Amino acid sequence: MPEPVPVSVVVPCWRCGATITRAVESIATQTRWPREVILVDDASGDDTVRVLQALVKQYPRGWIKVIAQPENGGPGVARNAGWDAATSRYIAFLDADDAWHPRKLEMQVAWMESHPEAVLTGTQTTVRDTADKLPALPESFEVQEITFRRLLFVSLLPTRSVMIHRGVPNRFVPGKRYSEDYLLWLSILAEGSRAFLLGLPLAYSFKADFGAAGLSSHLWRMHCEVLDTYRRLHRAGYLSGSLRVVLTFYALLKFCRRVVLSRSSLHSFC
Numbered sequence: 001m002p003e004p005v006p007v008s009v010v011v012p013c014w015r016c017g018a019t020i021t022r023a024v025e026s027i028a029t030q031t032r033w034p035r036e037v038i039l040v041d042d043a044s045g046d047d048t049v050r051v052l053q054a055l056v057k058q059y060p061r062g063w064i065k066v067i068a069q070p071e072n073g074g075p076g077v078a079r080n081a082g083w084d085a086a087t088s089r090y091i092a093f094l095d096a097d098d099a100w101h102p103r104k105l106e107m108q109v110a111w112m113e114s115h116p117e118a119v120l121t122g123t124q125t126t127v128r129d130t131a132d133k134l135p136a137l138p139e140s141f142e143v144q145e146i147t148f149r150r151l152l153f154v155s156l157l158p159t160r161s162v163m164i165h166r167g168v169p170n171r172f173v174p175g176k177r178y179s180e181d182y183l184l185w186l187s188i189l190a191e192g193s194r195a196f197l198l199g200l201p202l203a204y205s206f207k208a209d210f211g212a213a214g215l216s217s218h219l220w221r222m223h224c225e226v227l228d229t230y231r232r233l234h235r236a237g238y239l240s241g242s243l244r245v246v247l248t249f250y251a252l253l254k255f256c257r258r259v260v261l262s263r264s265s266l267h268s269f270c
Contacts, residue, residue: 010082016096026099076172178225
């Protein structure tokens with residue numbers, strides 16, 4: 001096995017017995033393995049812990065670690081627990097129902113190692129039906145810097161694609177169950193750190209972010225949490241009052257568009 005890359009993979013798990021094996025397999029098929037994989041059960045209350053413990057036995061001893069949270073705190077709290085337990089230079093986040101291209105860690109770590117100014121990086125992501133027949137990747141690709149202001153208007157850093165320096169002091173806000181990742185990335189950039197987007201499709205989801213499963217009630221909660229993100233940034237002094245107003249109206253337009261897309265997808269599905 002090649003020398004592992006200095007990465008701790010953190011996967012929050014909640015009632016994910018049907019999908020976590022696929023996620024872990026996408027980690028295990030990396031061309032460069034991470035040093036450790038930390039699976040955090042968020043008090044699922046079903047057989048998730050049993051499935052996680054079974055996965056532990058399928059791989060080299062100590063490679064997969066399982067943390068069982070005493071109570072459900074949401075994905076942000078679960079990620080924090082994994083982050084605090086991590087021992088590697090970088091943290092890579094993956095959700096239990098997502099997957100990676102086999103070269104994700106190899107390429108993302110190599111780029112970050114050669115660009116020490118980068119505290120946080122993300123990659124392009126795509127929606128797929130299966131994890132089979134993944135596309136070949138070019139050796140050269142574009143990289144864009146993601147500024148604080150740009151990220152305010154366009155969320156370009158899906159958590160499934162993010163790799164971050166472990167020593168960053170910021171964490172996901174406890175109790176915030178939607179937009180918690182968006183708030184964290186913005187807070188890190190607002191404090192002067194730099195983030196970059198690698199122009200490679202290295203992460204995958206298997207359902208649309210806003211589609212047949214995106215009920216309007218969930219979309220409304222997500223919208224409210226985005227507004228809460230702007231409120232927190234404003235209170236912290238990172239966002240002017242006038243820009244907060246502009247972002248509030250812009251967020252409302254995006255919410256209306258997502259509702260329309262969700263209903264259209266539901267009608268097509270039916």
